[in-house]
Amino acid sequence: MGYSISQVAEKFDLTAHTIRYYDKEGLLPFIDRSKAGNREFSDSDLEWLKLICCLKNTGMPIKQIKQYIEWCLQGDDTLEIRRQMFIDHRKEVLKQMDDLKENLKTIDYKLELYDSGCSIPLNGNKS
Amino acid sequence: MGYSISQVAEKFDLTAHTIRYYDKEGLLPFIDRSKAGNREFSDSDLEWLKLICCLKNTGMPIKQIKQYIEWCLQGDDTLEIRRQMFIDHRKEVLKQMDDLKENLKTIDYKLELYDSGCSIPLNGNKS
DNA sequence: ACTTGACTTAGAGCTAACTCAAAGTGCTAA
DNA sequence: TTAGCACTTTGAGTTAGCTCTAAGTCAAGT
Missing domain, CATH: 1.20.5 (Single alpha-helices involved in coiled-coils or other helix-helix interfaces)
Structure with missing residues (x-):
C-alpha cells in the first residue's frame, strides 16, 4: 500500500510540508493517491525523490528540476x-x-x- | 589612497550594492572613508573581505559572520x-x-x- | 559654471524555498 | 458514535540575501 507522506518525510529528513510544496511545484507528478486522497509513495517514487533531493542539494533550483521532470514525462x-x-x-x-x-x-x-x-x-x- | 567600492566589487565579483549591504549588516566596521564620505578599502580590508567571502561561500549565515567580526573587535x-x-x-x-x-x-x-x-x-x- | 559619473543614504522590493494556519475529510480504535 | 489523529487544500507569512530606487553629494574635466 506504499508509504505515507510522513514516512517519506522521515526517511528523507524533510517535512511533510516540504514534500507537498515540491508536489505543488510540479516535482512529483507521478504520486498515486489512496481512496481517501492521501499520497501513496511507491519504491520507485522514493528513487525519484532521491534524485530530486540530489539535484536540489547540489544547488539546482526547483524550477530547473521541474523542467527536468517535464522532459522525463515527454x-x-x-x-x-x-x-x-x-x-x-x-x-x-x-x-x-x-x-x-x-x-x-x-x-x-x-x-x-x-x-x-x-x-x-x-x-x-x-x- | 585605497580602493573604491566599485574596484573592490570587480575584484571580488560582487556588486557595490552587496558590499554596502555587508557593511550595513556590520561585516565591515573597519572601512575608512575619504573626505567626501566614500569608502576606501586598504589591502588589509581586502584580506578581511576575502575571509568574509570564504565563510559566506561555505554556507555561514551573515549573522554568524557578524558575530565573528564582533568577537575580533573585542x-x-x-x-x-x-x-x-x-x-x-x-x-x-x-x-x-x-x-x-x-x-x-x-x-x-x-x-x-x-x-x-x-x-x-x-x-x-x-x- | 556646468556636466558627468561615481559615490552616498534610507528604505522599499524581490526571489527562492520553505513554513505555517485554518478549515475540513476520512480511517481506526474504544 | 465519538475521539483522535494523519492526512487534505488554499493561501498567506517568513527568512535570507540580496537588489534596486530616489534623492542627493562631491570632485574632476571642458
Missing part, C-alpha cells in the same frame, strides 16, 4: 537534452568541490594561526 | 571562542564535501544510464 525525444543537463550539472558540482577545497585552505590557514596562539589585530597588515 | 578575550568557531565550521565544510561526493556518485550513475542510450521510463522499477 519521453525519449528529450533523452539527449536530459543527458546534456546532467553533463552541465556535473561540471557545476565539480566547480563547487573545487571552490570548497579552496575555501578549506583559507579556513585551515586561519586555524593554524589560532592554534599557534598568535593574536591577529583587526588591521593587522596596515602600518 | 580582542584577545575571544581568541578561544573564535578558534572553536573555525574548528566547527571546518567540520561543516568537510560534511559538505562528503555530501557533494555522494551526490556526484548519483549524477555519474544517471550519466552512465544516459550514455548507454538506455531509456528510463518514469515508473521504471514499478511493475
